Amino acid sequence: MAKQVYDTGILPLRTESGQILSPAEVAAELKNFEITSEGTLRTVRGPTPVYPDYGDELSHTYGTLHGVFHALLKQGNKDVLLAHYGNKVYVYDGWNQLSPTKPWRVLIGNTSGSPPGISADLTNNTSPQFPTQFELVSNGIVIMPQGTYRAYFYDGDVCVELGYPEAPSAPYAYGPDSTSTTLADMAGDDNGGFDITGAGMQEFFGRGRLGTVGTEYNEDGEPETVLRAGQYAYAYRWVDLWGNLSPLSARSNVVSWRKESAVDFGGTVGATTTLADARLKQLALSNVEPGVDKTIGRDVYRTRDLISSGTAEMFKLVNSSGGAVSSGFATMPDNISTMFPDNNPDSWLVLPPVDTDPMPPVRFGKMAFGRMWYNPSDDPASLIATLPGRWGTPEQFQAIYPDPSGGSLTGAWPTQGGLLVFTQTSTYQVLPYNNGVGFRSATIDASKGCVAPSSIANLPDGTVMWLGREGFYLYDGKEIMLASEIILSMTERINQGRALQACAAVDPVTREYRCWVAIDGSTENNFCFIWDGTGWRRRDGENLSTVCVTRDYRKLTIGGGKVNGTNGVYVLDRDSEAFPTPVRTSVVETTWMEWPRSKDRKSPLILYLFLREASASTLQVEVFRDWRKTNPVYTTTETQLSSKEDSPPLWGSTEWGQESAPNQWVKRRPYWTRVDIYVPSCETYKIRISTTNRVEFIALSVDEIPHTQRARVP
Numbered sequence: 001m002a003k004q005v006y007d008t009g010i011l012p013l014r015t016e017s018g019q020i021l022s023p024a025e026v027a028a029e030l031k032n033f034e035i036t037s038e039g040t041l042r043t044v045r046g047p048t049p050v051y052p053d054y055g056d057e058l059s060h061t062y063g064t065l066h067g068v069f070h071a072l073l074k075q076g077n078k079d080v081l082l083a084h085y086g087n088k089v090y091v092y093d094g095w096n097q098l099s100p101t102k103p104w105r106v107l108i109g110n111t112s113g114s115p116p117g118i119s120a121d122l123t124n125n126t127s128p129q130f131p132t133q134f135e136l137v138s139n140g141i142v143i144m145p146q147g148t149y150r151a152y153f154y155d156g157d158v159c160v161e162l163g164y165p166e167a168p169s170a171p172y173a174y175g176p177d178s179t180s181t182t183l184a185d186m187a188g189d190d191n192g193g194f195d196i197t198g199a200g201m202q203e204f205f206g207r208g209r210l211g212t213v214g215t216e217y218n219e220d221g222e223p224e225t226v227l228r229a230g231q232y233a234y235a236y237r238w239v240d241l242w243g244n245l246s247p248l249s250a251r252s253n254v255v256s257w258r259k260e261s262a263v264d265f266g267g268t269v270g271a272t273t274t275l276a277d278a279r280l281k282q283l284a285l286s287n288v289e290p291g292v293d294k295t296i297g298r299d300v301y302r303t304r305d306l307i308s309s310g311t312a313e314m315f316k317l318v319n320s321s322g323g324a325v326s327s328g329f330a331t332m333p334d335n336i337s338t339m340f341p342d343n344n345p346d347s348w349l350v351l352p353p354v355d356t357d358p359m360p361p362v363r364f365g366k367m368a369f370g371r372m373w374y375n376p377s378d379d380p381a382s383l384i385a386t387l388p389g390r391w392g393t394p395e396q397f398q399a400i401y402p403d404p405s406g407g408s409l410t411g412a413w414p415t416q417g418g419l420l421v422f423t424q425t426s427t428y429q430v431l432p433y434n435n436g437v438g439f440r441s442a443t444i445d446a447s448k449g450c451v452a453p454s455s456i457a458n459l460p461d462g463t464v465m466w467l468g469r470e471g472f473y474l475y476d477g478k479e480i481m482l483a484s485e486i487i488l489s490m491t492e493r494i495n496q497g498r499a500l501q502a503c504a505a506v507d508p509v510t511r512e513y514r515c516w517v518a519i520d521g522s523t524e525n526n527f528c529f530i531w532d533g534t535g536w537r538r539r540d541g542e543n544l545s546t547v548c549v550t551r552d553y554r555k556l557t558i559g560g561g562k563v564n565g566t567n568g569v570y571v572l573d574r575d576s577e578a579f580p581t582p583v584r585t586s587v588v589e590t591t592w593m594e595w596p597r598s599k600d601r602k603s604p605l606i607l608y609l610f611l612r613e614a615s616a617s618t619l620q621v622e623v624f625r626d627w628r629k630t631n632p633v634y635t636t637t638e639t640q641l642s643s644k645e646d647s648p649p650l651w652g653s654t655e656w657g658q659e660s661a662p663n664q665w666v667k668r669r670p671y672w673t674r675v676d677i678y679v680p681s682c683e684t685y686k687i688r689i690s691t692t693n694r695v696e697f698i699a700l701s702v703d704e705i706p707h708t709q710r711a712r713v714p
Contacts, residue, residue: 005703012699015535018489022591029589030537041697043586047570051103052578062567065560067132070550073156084132087124107159131454131546133364148361160294163359163392164246174284175255208282209345212308227279231256231306236298238291239330244392282343290335297330304346315349355396364453366412368419380408402428402441411453422450445480452502460511467502487536493519505547508555516544541582589688598683606703607675612696613668614641619691625682634677643671
């Protein structure tokens with residue numbers, strides 16, 4: 001009587017587990033496969049260089065990659081690809097076949113090129129550090145190299161240091177009591193530029209508007225209209241091309257005058273002007289320092305009458321007669337002049353200055369609530385916010401310390417509920433106060449943090465994923481969950497000293513989260529974890545230190561790092577005959593099969609592989625038994641990757657238009673193939689399928705013969 005054959009059933013392996021007792025539908029290893037739109041597993045393709053090596057004058061050599069970023073600027077009309085490699089940041093200009101030029105132009109690192117870049121000697125080292133951080137804002141890109149460097153801003157045409165690191169020097173104010181000859185020379189007056197017999201005004205200024213007119217009693221006890229004693233002081237700040245503001249300068253000297261009686265006035269007064277009004281002054285400001293080249297204006301601020309107004313607060317001076325608040329972007333709409341005549345009455349002064357801080361060097365930054373939020377290099381426990389729409393203008397007194405214990409921040413990410421902020425061990429959320437004034441920090445989880453800011457990404461369903469010390473976490477807006485517990489044996493291999501340099505992106509085509517990390521003591525990110533929303537896979541062959549996704553219809557994933565030992569900027573999952581694809585071993589490995597029936601011995605006899613036609617090459621099948629993965633008990637390399645009964649036209653071996661390949665596209669068909677295997681009586685077994693060739697895997701099935709006796713057979 002023939003023995004009964006037991007069929008394991010169709011096993012479409014799509015995710016993996018590192019646990020011993022896993023269901024048969026889950027793999028122990030799925031390496032270098034991507035899920036297609038039809039649900040099959042296809043071997044990873046590519047990558048191919050963004051700029052292939054054309055040789056001679058068209059060749060290009062890269063240094064160590066620190067960052068890549070893609071954006072569309074100028075309302076989507078300008079495609080921008082940035083790369084930080086070596087000690088410079090470059091923008092990709094491509095090449096012109098008619099007039100060959102280098103494909104990458106320096107933005108930050110020297111002053112050559114057209115337009116010129118910024119002279120800055122960025123460090124180039126391989127020590128553990130965050131990748132260069134980039135953030136897209138409404139009118140450009142904020143670039144944040146690591147180290148004690150300023151952040152930079154690129155708007156598609158101009159690249160400059162972001163914001164102002166210091167305040168301008170104090171100005172000097174002139175008034176009726178001034179003794180300097182500077183204004184006298186301008187007035188051409190031998191008496192120091194002042195009409196000492198009249199209102200104390202410079203002759204070329206005309207009637208003044210500054211001062212406080214009031215009624216006081218004279219020595220005879222009679223009311224008298226006078227110009228009261230007054231005092232004024234000034235300050236100013238720089239304004240750049242994008243509206244960023246420097247901190248206010250120190251205050252100027254105080255201009256003052258004594259009380260003046262209208263009775264003593266000896267000048268001519270018009271019919272509608274009182275004698276006291278004729279005493280009103282006009283002042284002048286000098287030493288208004290021009291800013292750096294990006295500066296396009298200076299905002300001047302002045303006090304109201306310090307004696308009579310009852311306030312010492314500064315107010316912005318407008319640059320038009322009548323005091324129209326919206327009359328211009330700056331009081332002095334230039335970056336050349338150093339003097340400013342002031343004839344603005346106190347009634348025109350209504351806008352107080354916003355107190356701002358210098359723009360510090362930063363480690364990372366993210367956009368939230370219409371502001372940029374930065375983590376300063378010199379105070380890594382803090383988070384500072386800029387003014388809305390002014391990405392390089394930190395607002396004073398807006399620093400937040402999310403961690404009560406003062407832990408250094410390791411990342412930030414905007415969500416629908418607010419701004420997530422991380423330390424290595426905790427997660428917080430920045431929220432506005434209920435009254436809408438100011439921001440506060442709230443603890444989400446004090447035991448789960450993030451180790452790498454570039455590992456944070458949004459999944460297609462809106463959840464946020466990142467790398468923590470214990471593995472990969474998911475946040476759905478309510479709670480933080482450990483998503484990698486099932487592959488703990490793999491995440492434990494991550495080099496924790498290099499975890500901060502991990503980088504990740506969500507591929508817009510496969511909709512997968514991919515994170516490159518350093519494992520097994522490597523100093524480079526030599527391993528990629530893949531989360532498809534339900535489970536894990538892995539890939540290698542690309543040592544990527546930085547990765548980004550294009551923001552256009554191409555939906556490309558671009559990575560920077562080493563491929564085949566060569567530094568470069570690459571398009572992932574695309575291959576080219578001009579660039580050799582890395583030799584990868586693609587693996588499908590089952591868990592220990594039939595372990596729930598390990599007390600019942602069996603012998604697997606036939607392996608059925610369900611594949612899609614790929615090539616005339618072969619793959620290798622290995623079988624292991626009884627929890628031992630040292631040496632396979634059976635190996636074969638004769639399994640062909642296309643049907644022998646109905647051989648398809650194959651790429652690279654069939655001429656187009658021949659009888660074997662008609663002039664029409666024929667979609668590769670699925671097929672199954674049988675692999676005869678033999679394993680002696682065993683408790684459990686494992687099947688490993690591997691190849692360096694292209695393969696498209698659908699599923700597998702095994703026929704086995706059960707053994708009713710339970711004696712242990714060697």
